[in-house]
Amino acid sequence: MTTMPVNFKTPTLLLALLAAMAGLAGAAGSALADAGGAAAAPSTPTSSTPAKIRPSGIATWFGPGFYGKQTACGQTLTPAVVGVANRTLPCGTLVSVTYDGHSLTVPVLDRGPYGHGANWDLTAGAAESLGISETVRVATHIVGKTANTPSLGLPPASSSAALAGGALAE
DSSP: OOOOOOOOHHHHHHHHHHHHHHHHHHHHHHHHHHTTOGGGSTTSOSTTSOTTOOSEEEEEEEOGGGTTSBOTTSOBOOTTOOOEEOSSSOTTEEEEEEETTEEEEEEEEEOOOOSTTOSEEEEHHHHHHHTOOSOEEEEEEEEEEOOOOTTTTSOOSSHHHHHTTOOEEO
């Protein structure tokens, strides 16, 4: 029986490369925390949050044509629902959106936008609360995560409901 010599250089190189990448990822997260970025909030999802989310982006809004339809996260869209659509963030991610001096914390409750080069798609209720009537540039900041429920994005009936994921004016 002949045996082939095992070349340990390739596996060792891969392990070293993975360790270096893990170290860089940890350093980036602590740099965000030091700068007051998304990693600073303890309830912020870390491993499931895509690195491509930027602190500002183009926002559009949607509403009347979608009322009565279900969002990708399971909510029935009505004029009362306040939330945001994003192509990559998990359902229930809480995002602070700021425009023209107005801020609103809203949950991700749908996928999109898919047009106009936009990063965010606000419900009509969120857009109205922020004074948005057209495609605009907004500042965004991921502030945490809440449970994805069928009532996510509905205006809170009480302060305890606000803590459970309703949209919060800042």
